[in-house]
Amino acid sequence: MTGVSVDDSFGPALGEASRLAERWLDGVRDGSIPATATIDQVKDALGRSIQDRGDDATTVLRRMGDAIEPGLLRMHSPRFHGWVIGGAHPVALAADWLVSAWDQNATLRTVTPGVVAAEELAGEWIVELLGLPPAAEAGFVTGATMANFVGIVTARDHVLREAGWDVAADGLSGGPRVRFVAGAERHGSLDEAGRFAGLGAAQLVDADDEGRMRVDALRETLAEGDGPTIVCLQAGNVHSGAFDPIADAVEVAHAAGAWVHIDGAFGLWAAASPRLRHLTEGMAAADSWATDAHKTLNVPYDCGIAIVAHPELLHASFAQHAAYLTATEVGSDPNDRVPELSRRARGVPAYAALAQLGRHGVAELVERLADAADELRARLSELPEVRILNDVVFTQVCATFGSDERTRAVTGELARDGVAFGSPSHWHGRDVLRFSVSNWLTDRAEARRTAAAVADALTRIP
Numbered sequence: 001m002t003g004v005s006v007d008d009s010f011g012p013a014l015g016e017a018s019r020l021a022e023r024w025l026d027g028v029r030d031g032s033i034p035a036t037a038t039i040d041q042v043k044d045a046l047g048r049s050i051q052d053r054g055d056d057a058t059t060v061l062r063r064m065g066d067a068i069e070p071g072l073l074r075m076h077s078p079r080f081h082g083w084v085i086g087g088a089h090p091v092a093l094a095a096d097w098l099v100s101a102w103d104q105n106a107t108l109r110t111v112t113p114g115v116v117a118a119e120e121l122a123g124e125w126i127v128e129l130l131g132l133p134p135a136a137e138a139g140f141v142t143g144a145t146m147a148n149f150v151g152i153v154t155a156r157d158h159v160l161r162e163a164g165w166d167v168a169a170d171g172l173s174g175g176p177r178v179r180f181v182a183g184a185e186r187h188g189s190l191d192e193a194g195r196f197a198g199l200g201a202a203q204l205v206d207a208d209d210e211g212r213m214r215v216d217a218l219r220e221t222l223a224e225g226d227g228p229t230i231v232c233l234q235a236g237n238v239h240s241g242a243f244d245p246i247a248d249a250v251e252v253a254h255a256a257g258a259w260v261h262i263d264g265a266f267g268l269w270a271a272a273s274p275r276l277r278h279l280t281e282g283m284a285a286a287d288s289w290a291t292d293a294h295k296t297l298n299v300p301y302d303c304g305i306a307i308v309a310h311p312e313l314l315h316a317s318f319a320q321h322a323a324y325l326t327a328t329e330v331g332s333d334p335n336d337r338v339p340e341l342s343r344r345a346r347g348v349p350a351y352a353a354l355a356q357l358g359r360h361g362v363a364e365l366v367e368r369l370a371d372a373a374d375e376l377r378a379r380l381s382e383l384p385e386v387r388i389l390n391d392v393v394f395t396q397v398c399a400t401f402g403s404d405e406r407t408r409a410v411t412g413e414l415a416r417d418g419v420a421f422g423s424p425s426h427w428h429g430r431d432v433l434r435f436s437v438s439n440w441l442t443d444r445a446e447a448r449r450t451a452a453a454v455a456d457a458l459t460r461i462p
């Protein structure tokens with residue numbers, strides 16, 4: 001071995017990272033949105049093959065900043081409306097850095113009480129802000145996809161247990177079939193949860209024009225069979241922002257003995273606003289909920305939250321019982337609530353965001369996003385040939401511009417221009433340009449700038 005040394009001081013590396021981060025973040029408000037480098041260009045700039053002898057930390061980081069930054073999409077822009085993507089409050093981003101610096105394996109409550117305390121408070125505060133039952137317990141996972149998975153697996157194990165079948169001991173083969181029911185416009189992550197959980201494809205319930213599950217159709221579907229049943233509702237449709245008629249649907253599902261899970265990746269947060277809470281009415285009566293902190297709450301990636309009304313059922317499905325993991329009498333461990341064992345304390349940045357915003361700040365954040373979506377709807381509506389396909393009740397706006405071809409052209413032109421960004425989708429048989437208002441910096445003024453960029457793009461379309 002030739003002498004390869006690794007600098008043991010953190011200062012230079014962190015100083016360089018901080019400088020590069022500030023350079024990138026300086027462009028939050030006005031930087032051009034699209035990435036300008038391709039994957040091949042970035043790989044060339046990073047160096048294609050591993051060197052015999054590496055470089056010092058600051059050289060590596062500087063090269064990364066210079067090579068990777070041109071390949072970044074400015075998802076944190078207040079005029080970035082693609083998919084459903086939040087930005088990051090400075091306090092949450094900074095707290096996320098601390099999580100890395102502290103580098104705790106946030107698995108067992110007694111060994112790392114510091115981050116467990118912050119995560120537990122964040123979980124309790126979220127349960128309170130969303131008006132969920134105080135006994136409900138939150139686990140911090142990577143996103144709503146995993147939060148849906150946690151809810152569905154907990155539900156599956158419980159409804160089968162009630163039917164006299166122990167999945168943990170006997171697996172799924174030979175057991176009663178679980179009826180897995182979801183709305184026609186459920187998010188794809190629920191299909192994935194069904195596959196992960198061995199439930200197969202969901203039985204779909206008709207939706208109305210806004211994509212909301214029809215309660216009469218749910219009642220009919222449930223009346224057609226019996227046995228262990230899981231019903232998945234949605235709080236916030238990615239195209240329309242619409243909420244299923246939750247109160248009525250929960251009542252119908254519970255009357256049929258079903259477990260009710262609600263996917264509210266971005267929409268659950270409507271419950272934190274006195275003005276918008278009505279959209280989620282009745283949701284506290286459900287059994288499990290999935291949401292994200294990296295969408296509406298604007299915590300950096302990744303942070304999702306699985307919430308279950310009955311903690312003992314969550315632990316029954318997710319706790320690992322190994323001799324080397326000392327169980328405690330005093331409460332559940334973080335790993336009892338999530339699929340992972342070793343895990344990042346990803347709930348800590350959520351604590352930071354909530355601590356800075358407070359109850360009113362969270363309500364104002366959610367209302368600001370909804371107001372900006374309404375402004376966008378109003379301004380876009382003034383443009384020629386535009387049609388807003390959805391009733392804008394929350395944070396999503398779906399637009400068409402004449403033919404599908406023309407809508408696609410506007411979508412492409414807007415993206416090229418770089419001032420604002422919406423993502424293409426297909427909804428109710430039409431190509432659409434989707435705008436999701438999910439960034440903490442987006443207000444009515446920014447929504448007007450987005451609409452102006454769309455108007456500008458239109459002038460360049462034949």
Ligand SMILES: *Cc1c(COP(=O)(O)O)cnc(C)c1O
Nearest residue numbers: 084143144145187189263265292
């Ligand atoms: C984003 C989203 C998901 C998936 O969440 P991830 O955080 O991307 O895993 C699930 N459901 C809905 C309604 C969503 O908007």
